[in-house]
Amino acid sequence: MSNSSSLLKSPELLLPAGSLEKMHAAFDFGADAVYAGQPRYSLRARNNEFSTLDILQQGIEGAHARGKSFFVASNIFPHNSKLKTYLNDMEPVIAMKPDALIMADPGLIMMVREKWPEVNVHLSVQANAVNWADVKFWQKMGLTRVILSRELSLDEIEEIKQRCPEMELEVFVHGALCIAYSGRCLLSGYFNHRDPNQGTCTNSCRWDYKVENATENETGDLQRIPVETIKFDFNKALEDANQSFSAMGDMQRHPLADRPYLIEEAGRPGSFMPILEDEHGTYIMNSKDLRAIEHIERLTKIGVDSLKVEGRTKSLYYVVRTAQAYRRAIDDAVAGRPFNERLLGELDGLANRGYTDGFYQRHHTQDHQNYMEGVSKAHRSQYVGNVLSVSDGWAEVEVKNRFSVGDKIEIIHPSGNEIVDLAQIRNKHDESIDVIGGAGHKVRIPLDAKYDKALLARML
Numbered sequence: 010m011s012n013s014s015s016l017l018k019s020p021e022l023l024l025p026a027g028s029l030e031k032m033h034a035a036f037d038f039g040a041d042a043v044y045a046g047q048p049r050y051s052l053r054a055r056n057n058e059f060s061t062l063d064i065l066q067q068g069i070e071g072a073h074a075r076g077k078s079f080f081v082a083s084n085i086f087p088h089n090s091k092l093k094t095y096l097n098d099m100e101p102v103i104a105m106k107p108d109a110l111i112m113a114d115p116g117l118i119m120m121v122r123e124k125w126p127e128v129n130v131h132l133s134v135q136a137n138a139v140n141w142a143d144v145k146f147w148q149k150m151g152l153t154r155v156i157l158s159r160e161l162s163l164d165e166i167e168e169i170k171q172r173c174p175e176m177e178l179e180v181f182v183h184g185a186l187c188i189a190y191s192g193r194c195l196l197s198g199y200f201n202h203r204d205p206n207q208g209t210c211t212n213s214c215r216w217d218y219k220v221e222n223a224t225e226n227e228t229g230d231l232q233r234i235p236v237e238t239i240k241f242d243f244n245k246a247l248e249d250a251n252q253s254f255s256a257m258g259d260m261q262r263h264p265l266a267d268r269p270y271l272i273e274e275a276g277r278p279g280s281f282m283p284i285l286e287d288e289h290g291t292y293i294m295n296s297k298d299l300r301a302i303e304h305i306e307r308l309t310k311i312g313v314d315s316l317k318v319e320g321r322t323k324s325l326y327y328v329v330r331t332a333q334a335y336r337r338a339i340d341d342a343v344a345g346r347p348f349n350e351r352l353l354g355e356l357d358g359l360a361n362r363g364y365t366d367g368f369y370q371r372h373h374t375q376d377h378q379n380y381m382e383g384v385s386k387a388h389r390s391q392y393v394g395n396v397l398s399v400s401d402g403w404a405e406v407e408v409k410n411r412f413s414v415g416d417k418i419e420i421i422h423p424s425g426n427e428i429v430d431l432a433q434i435r436n437k438h439d440e441s442i443d444v445i446g447g448a449g450h451k452v453r454i455p456l457d458a459k460y461d462k463a464l465l466a467r468m469l
Contacts, residue, residue, distance in 0.1 A: 019343045020308065021078075021315040023179065024332050028058035031328045032068055032079075037423040038329050039336025042078035043068075044111060046321060049098065050091070051082040051111075057321065062101050069105045078108040084133035086114050096120060103128060109153065122151055129153045134181065139165075141172040148176045154314065155179070159186065163304060163369050167311045177314040182305065183331055183356070184319025186296040186367060300364040302352055305338040326392040326409075327359055329421060329464055358390040358466060390419055390466035396456065403435070404456035406465065413444040417468040420460050427460075428468065 026032035026043035035043050045059040045068060059065045065081070072079035081102060087095065095117060103125050110128060112118050113135035121130060131154040132138060132147050139158045147155055154177035157166060161180075170178055299319070301308075308316060316339065318331045334352045341349060356364075394406040412418065414434055420427045434442050435453040445452050456463075 017309055017343045018312065019339055020313055021179075022332070022335055022339055023080075023315050023317040024328060025318060025321040025323065026059070026068060026079075027321040027323070029064065029068055029071065031325055032071065034325055035328050035332045036072070036075055036077050038332035040077070040332045042080060042108070042315070043072060044080040044082055044317075044321075046082035046084075047098075047102065050085050050087070050095065062105075065102065066105050069107055073106075080109045080111055080131065081107040082111040082133070083117070084111050084113040084135050086135070087117065092116070092120075096124060111156070118150065118152070126151070131177075131179065132156055134158060141169045144169055144173045144176055144178070148173065153177060156181075156315075156317070159299070160368050162371055163307050163311070166308070166313065170312050174312075178312075179315035179317055180308065180313055181299060181319055181367075182301040182308070182316045182335065184299055184323075186299050186365070188296050297363040297365040298361045299367045300353075300356055300361075301366045301369055302335060302338050302356065303348055304366060304369050305335065306342040306348060309339065309342040324360075324392075325395075326464055330355060330359055333421070333426075354389050358392065358469075389469040391469060392464065393418070393467045394465040396460060396463045396465065397451070399456055399458045399461045402455055402457070403453045404460070404463075406452050406454055408445050408450040408452060409448050410467070411445065411447050412465075412467045414442075418454075419466040419468060420456070420463045421466060422460050422463040424459060 021041045022039060023042045023044060024035035024040040026035060026045045032043050032045070045065070046057060047059070047065075059068055069079045069081075083099070083102075085091070099121070108129060109131045110121060111131045111133050112121065113133035118130060118132075121128060130152045132152050134156045137158045137160075138144055138147070138155050139161060144155045144157075156179040157169065159181050161169075166178070166180060305316065316335060318335065320327055320331070334355050337349065338352055341347070391410055393410045393412045394408045397405045397407055399405075412431065412434075414431055416431045417428055418431045420429065431454060433455055434445055436442050436445075437451060439453075442452075
C-alpha cells in the first residue's frame with residue numbers, strides 16, 4: 010500500500026435511526042450520521058418512533074449535541090392528496106434544522122427548493138440515478154448529494170465520481186435489496202393494496218411461496234394440477250439449471266421455462282396465483298441481503314462521500330453490529346490496513362436472507378478474492394442479551410436467546426469487544442443455573458463494570 014492511502018478522505022458512515030435508542034447506539038458504535046423518516050412522507054411508515062414532532066426534534070437536537078448529522082427522509086412519490094398538506098406539514102420539521110431532506114419526487118423537490126432554498130436536499134435512491142448526466146442534472150437543480158441507485162457497479166460509480174467531483178455521492182453498503190429497481194415494485198400494492206412508494210410496503214417478495222404445477226384450459230385460464238407440491242431448493246435448482254444449459258448448447262431457453270405454474274403463499278392457503286416466465290425471467294423472488302463490506306476500500310479510494318446501511322425497522326443489535334463493523338472497515342481502509350475478514354463473520358450473526366455484494370462486482374471468478382463463502386465462518390455468533398446494569402461485578406442481563414455456562418460470550422461495547430468464557434449464571438432467585446432457555450428472562454452473569462450497557466453474543 011502506498012503512502013498516498015494516508016491521504017484518503019474518510020467517508021461518512023450513515024446508519025438508520027428507527028428510534029432514539031437506536032440513534033444513540035449508532036453514534037456510540039461509530040456512525041457519523043443517521044437518517045429517519047416521517048411516516049406520512051417516507052417509505053417506512055411502520056415501527057418508527059419518529060412519528061411525532063417531539064421525538065423528531067429530540068433526535069435532531071441529540072445528534073447535533075454530539076456533533077453528528079441527522080437526515081430526514083421525505084422520499085415518497087405523492088398523489089395529489091398529499092401535495093395539499095406537504096408544505097404545511099414540513100414547516101415545523103424545517104424549523105428543527107435537519108442536516109438534509111432525503112427526497113425523490115421532482116415535484117416535491119421543486120416545492121422545497123422554492124420555499125426553503127437554504128435547505129440541503131439529498132436525492133433518494135428511489136429516484137434511480139444511474140449515470141453521471143443524471144447527477145449533473147440534480148446538481149443544477151441545487152441538490153447537494155445524490156444517493157446512487159443500488160444497480161451500479163464499482164466501475165460505474167468511479168466514472169460518475171470522476172465526472173462529477175463536486176457533487177456528494179452516497180451508496181448503500183448493507184441491508185435489504187429490492188427485487189425491483191430500488192423500490193419500484195407493485196407486488197405489495199397488487200396483493201394487499203399497500204403501495205411501496207407510499208411507505209406501506211408489505212415485502213410481498215419475501216413471503217414464503219410454494220410452487221405447484223398448472224395447466225391452461227380452453228379459455229386461457231390456469232388451473233391447478235392436483236399433484237404433490239414442488240419442493241423448491243434454490244441451490245439445487247441453480248445446479249440443475251447450469252447442467253441443463255450446458256447440455257443445451259446454443260438453445261436460449263430451458264424447456265421448463267415455458268410451463269405455467271401457480272404459487273401459494275403460506276399465509277393464504279388455498280389461494281393460487283399464476284406465475285409465468287418469459288425470456289426476461291420470472292418476477293416473484295426473494296433477494297439476498299446486501300453486504301458490501303469487502304468493497305469499502307475501493308469505495309473509499311473512489312471518493313464516495315457517504316456509505317449507507319439500510320434498516321430503519323431492524324433491531325438494536327443490527328444497528329450496533331453494522332455500525333461497529335463498517336466503522337472498522339472504513340478506518341482500516343483510510344489507514345491503509347488490509348481488509349479484516351473477521352468482519353464478515355460478525356455480520357453473519359445478524360438475521361439475514363443470505364448475503365450478496367449486489368451489483369458492485371458483476372462477475373465473481375477464481376481470479377478474484379472470494380468473500381462469499383468460507384472465510385466468514387470463523388467468527389459467527391448469535392445475539393443473546395442486553396446488559397441492563399452492572400453492580401459489584403455482576404451484570405443484569407435481558408435475555409434474547411439461549412446461552413449456557415461454558416459458552417464463549419462476545420461482549421460488544423463501544424470501548425471495544427472482548428470474548429470471555431461464561432463461568433456462572435444466576436436466576437432471579439439468585440440461584441446458580443447452567444442454562445437459560447431464551448427470551449423473556451433476566452439473569453445475572455459476572456462482568457466488569459466497564460461493560461455497562463453492552464450487548465452479548467454467543468460464539469457459534
